[in-house]
Amino acid sequence: MRPPVSESSSLPLKARLKNVGSLFKQLPGTFHLFWRASPGLAVLLGGLTLVGAVLPAAIAYVGKLIVDGVVAAQKGGEGLQPQVLKWVGVEFGLMLGSTLVDRSLALTRELLRANLGNLLNERILQKALQLELRHFEDSDTYDKMQNARREANSRPLSLVMQAFSIARNTVTLSTYAVLLVSLSPWSVGVLVLASIPAFIAEARLAAAGFRLYSWRAPEGRKLNYLEWVLTRDNHVKEVKLFGLGPLVLGRYRTLFQKFFQEDRALALRRMGWGVGLGVLSLGAFYGCYAFVAGRAASGGITVGDMVLYLSVFRQGQAAFQGILTSIGSMYEDALFMSNLFAYLDIPTGAEVPRVLPAKSPPRGRANAIELKDVSFRYPGKEAWALRGVNLTLRPGQKLALVGENGAGKSTLVKLLLRLYEPTEGRILYGGVDIRDMEVEDLRSRFGAVFQDFVRYQFNVAENIGLGHVQALEDRGRIARAADLGGASPVISALPQQYDTMLGGWFEKGQELSAGQWQKLAVARAFMREDAEVLILDEPTASIDAEAEHALFERFQALAADRIAIVISHRFSTVRMADQIAVLHNGQVEELGSHDALMAKDGRYAHLFHLQARGYRD
Numbered sequence: 001m002r003p004p005v006s007e008s009s010s011l012p013l014k015a016r017l018k019n020v021g022s023l024f025k026q027l028p029g030t031f032h033l034f035w036r037a038s039p040g041l042a043v044l045l046g047g048l049t050l051v052g053a054v055l056p057a058a059i060a061y062v063g064k065l066i067v068d069g070v071v072a073a074q075k076g077g078e079g080l081q082p083q084v085l086k087w088v089g090v091e092f093g094l095m096l097g098s099t100l101v102d103r104s105l106a107l108t109r110e111l112l113r114a115n116l117g118n119l120l121n122e123r124i125l126q127k128a129l130q131l132e133l134r135h136f137e138d139s140d141t142y143d144k145m146q147n148a149r150r151e152a153n154s155r156p157l158s159l160v161m162q163a164f165s166i167a168r169n170t171v172t173l174s175t176y177a178v179l180l181v182s183l184s185p186w187s188v189g190v191l192v193l194a195s196i197p198a199f200i201a202e203a204r205l206a207a208a209g210f211r212l213y214s215w216r217a218p219e220g221r222k223l224n225y226l227e228w229v230l231t232r233d234n235h236v237k238e239v240k241l242f243g244l245g246p247l248v249l250g251r252y253r254t255l256f257q258k259f260f261q262e263d264r265a266l267a268l269r270r271m272g273w274g275v276g277l278g279v280l281s282l283g284a285f286y287g288c289y290a291f292v293a294g295r296a297a298s299g300g301i302t303v304g305d306m307v308l309y310l311s312v313f314r315q316g317q318a319a320f321q322g323i324l325t326s327i328g329s330m331y332e333d334a335l336f337m338s339n340l341f342a343y344l345d346i347p348t349g350a351e352v353p354r355v356l357p358a359k360s361p362p363r364g365r366a367n368a369i370e371l372k373d374v375s376f377r378y379p380g381k382e383a384w385a386l387r388g389v390n391l392t393l394r395p396g397q398k399l400a401l402v403g404e405n406g407a408g409k410s411t412l413v414k415l416l417l418r419l420y421e422p423t424e425g426r427i428l429y430g431g432v433d434i435r436d437m438e439v440e441d442l443r444s445r446f447g448a449v450f451q452d453f454v455r456y457q458f459n460v461a462e463n464i465g466l467g468h469v470q471a472l473e474d475r476g477r478i479a480r481a482a483d484l485g486g487a488s489p490v491i492s493a494l495p496q497q498y499d500t501m502l503g504g505w506f507e508k509g510q511e512l513s514a515g516q517w518q519k520l521a522v523a524r525a526f527m528r529e530d531a532e533v534l535i536l537d538e539p540t541a542s543i544d545a546e547a548e549h550a551l552f553e554r555f556q557a558l559a560a561d562r563i564a565i566v567i568s569h570r571f572s573t574v575r576m577a578d579q580i581a582v583l584h585n586g587q588v589e590e591l592g593s594h595d596a597l598m599a600k601d602g603r604y605a606h607l608f609h610l611q612a613r614g615y616r617d
């Protein structure tokens with residue numbers, strides 16, 4: 001269980017500093033990205049920050065010269081007036097410069113935001129392409145990716161800007177210190193001393209805030225999820241039918257209240273400290289003010305010195321406060337960056353071939369597939385999803401996989417496509433262990449329709465053509481695939497046929513029925529005309545009986561000399577296969593043709609009769 005936030009203050013100082021230190025390790029990596037995003041803008045930002053940092057002290061100093069000049073002129077200093085006006089002119093110039101620097105900084109920041117955001121988004125997407133299925137099915141990795149995506153546009157820039165702001169305020173403070181030392185060395189000491197409590201308080205509160213947000217991350221996701229359930233189109237039917245609104249909204253409210261109370265407690269602590277420290281810094285300021293005013297009155301320093309002192313001390317306090325605030329914000333930004341870097345560093349490459357050069361069985365004709373004592377456990381799971389599976393598929397053979405939900409059918413397909421590796425045993429393709437092949441080589445030999453096939457919010461031609469991206473523009477091939485998948489009648493009924501935009505996400509998108517979408521998915525699989533193996537995972541789940549019959553006739557013809565693997569719960573489909581493997585708890589319980597398995601009168605025969613009776617009664 002996570003400790004409550006209030007306990008954070010009991011953390012030993014050393015541990016707290018270590019926490020902070022580990023977060024600021026993100027800075028070099030972030031700056032590297034920042035540099036990569038745009039070296040020119042980075043240099044410009046650095047230069048502008050430096051100029052902006054020294055300008056305030058220069059302006060304050062010229063202010064002093066003006067006041068001293070005025071006082072001297074009033075005392076009858078001959079010819080001092082033009083001098084004073086000259087200094088006013090200089091201050092005007094400096095102020096103009098300062099405004100220009102601030103505007104240019106804002107512009108540079110905006111340009112960098114776009115560049116840096118784009119660079120990061122691209123890195124995140126590139127990494128997503130390298131990740132394997134196991135990563136997507138692991139909630140931890142998935143969370144990391146979603147978090148990285150969510151804040152890539154703001155956090156890295158914010159971290160860099162806060163670091164620059166600290167640098168700028170530090171330079172400004174140093175220039176102020178130089179000015180103050182000449183005036184009253186001990187007031188520099190007072191400025192620093194009066195700031196120490198504020199520094200400690202800010203560090204404590206920022207750490208508490210940071211811990212609050214990081215502990216809260218999983219609950220924050222829960223909050224997002226609840227929001228999602230209530231606002232997504234595909235949830236609305238169930239939400240309405242089951243009357244889920246009040247329940248989900250209630251949970252949302254409870255979570256929000258918890259967040260609100262934590263935020264309020266933190267805000268109150270912040271305010272308490274703020275008031276106390278405000279009084280302290282005001283006291284320090286007026287203490288020094290009294291001293292300096294006294295010295296000015298007794299003629300120890302000039303009026304200009306006093307004015308300089310006042311503005312520098314005040315602005316020095318503000319610069320110090322600025323540094324503290326930046327440190328506070330950096331905690332959170334650094335947390336994000338550590339999550340982002342953790343995501344970018346997720347080890348991948350499990351898919352690279354074990355041997356070089358990779359092996360590649362002959363292409364253009366089906367190769368035998370052999371599963372030898374294959375067992376598989378999902379990462380982090382105790383139970384075996386597959387156990388001791390032995391299967392041989394010769395070219396031209398059709399295999400049907402049957403078994404109850406969770407028997408391991410889809411898992412077997414994932415292993416064949418090397419989306420996972422067997423925990424034990426081997427899978428051979430054309431006599432070659434598939435771990436010795438390039439995955440792209442292996443996968444390009446398969447055409448597949450998955451149970452959870454994708455409904456691309458693209459046009460019809462693309463929905464089919466994506467099955468073989470090299471032929472995305474080949475309308476002839478797309479039309480052939482549509483014919484084979486039984487999708488042609490659906491397409492001719494659409495307003496712009498192959499150019500009809502599909503799905504409800506974009507304007508003019510045409511929504512299809514589940515069965516119509518599935519026909520497009522089947523057509524997509526048939527785009528791979530040279531596929532050596534065809535896999536249809538529950539291909540007929542959504543299509544009607546007539547379409548199913550037609551699909552299987554075409555499928556039989558098309559699959560003639562290829563290997564075909566069909567997963568289905570419909571025995572009318574299953575019985576057409578040469579071989580039927582009955583999976584039960586991850587094991588092949590029965591294997592043989594329909595006739596052989598019926599004669600055996602085991603699980604298959606039992607399930608077949610059960611379904612047949614359902615149709616007859």
Ligand SMILES: Nc1ncnc2c1ncn2[C@@H]1O[C@H](COP(=O)(O)OP(=O)(O)OP(=O)(O)O)[C@@H](O)[C@H]1O
Nearest residue numbers: 137378381385403404405406407408409410411412
């Ligand atoms: N990503 C995953 N992580 C962990 N366990 C999983 C994962 N996917 C499936 N499983 C488990 O592996 C076992 C086999 O699942 P699989 O999806 O292969 O079943 P199936 O036979 O295809 O079922 P269905 O007929 O419902 O599609 C099940 O016990 C399931 O809970």
